[in-house]
């Protein structure tokens with residue numbers, strides 16, 4: 295199931311990954327820009343069906359890592375093994391304005407465009423009725439759902455999400471988070487979600503990673519029952535720990551004596 299993304303400098307060999315126990319295996323990954331390594335001998339394993347959130351301060355290399363896993367950046371050293379079937383959705387929905395929504399969903403797929411396949415994916419994200427619409431007539435949330443449908447139609451074993459809710463208003467964002475949780479539970483694919491939002495990570499993920507200094511510097515399982523709520527027992531302790539790892543001090547609650 296795994297496929298190798300060769301680095302420009304000959305990659306080191308990885309162990310067997312097609313045993314079904316691993317969806318992604320990254321070993322000793324390095325990516326430098328202008329001689330400065332942004333990712334520096336990073337190791338990472340994702341299990342099939344696992345929902346993982348990737349946190350980290352701005353500029354730490356989260357998107358760079360995601361682009362490598364998506365196969366969009368091959369100028370790397372180290373070993374990257376990922377499933378062949380993978381899809382990515384970015385913060386900007388990246389719809390082609392001159393193509394109707396259903397054609398956008400099928401963009402880049404091989405074979406004859408099958409509208410019913412696109413409409414199946416659009417229905418899954420609650421957008422079946424907008425299949426024939428032009429992208430400019432969609433709201434921000436609808437465009438983001440179309441972008442998710444474009445990812446789903448690829449039937450990914452690995453879904454890569456780069457801050458897909460970042461530009462949405464608070465209410466639309468909550469709905470989009472619920473949709474992703476539903477899709478993940480239905481599809482059973484591994485998900486790697488890049489987010490700035492600790493609460494979002496804890497609402498959705500099985501495991502949260504913190505990237506720092508070019509590596510995964512901290513990780514924790516998120517062993518909270520689903521569906522989750524911010525007020526759940528255990529939530530606050532995990533949030534506080536993750537914020538500390540991100541170098542953010544939690545505000546002292548109003549009325550508390552510092």
Ligand SMILES: Nc1ncnc2c1ncn2[C@@H]1O[C@H](COP(=O)(O)OP(=O)(O)OP(=O)(O)O)[C@@H](O)[C@H]1O
Pocket residue numbers: 327328332350351352353354355356357358359
């Ligand atoms: N194509 C590029 N050329 C040069 N530098 C780059 C390139 N892409 C990324 N970088 C640099 O690599 C570092 C990591 O960028 P990246 O976008 O991966 O960070 P990030 O953690 O996703 O940040 P943010 O949370 O702000 O989106 C930054 O310093 C960025 O300027």
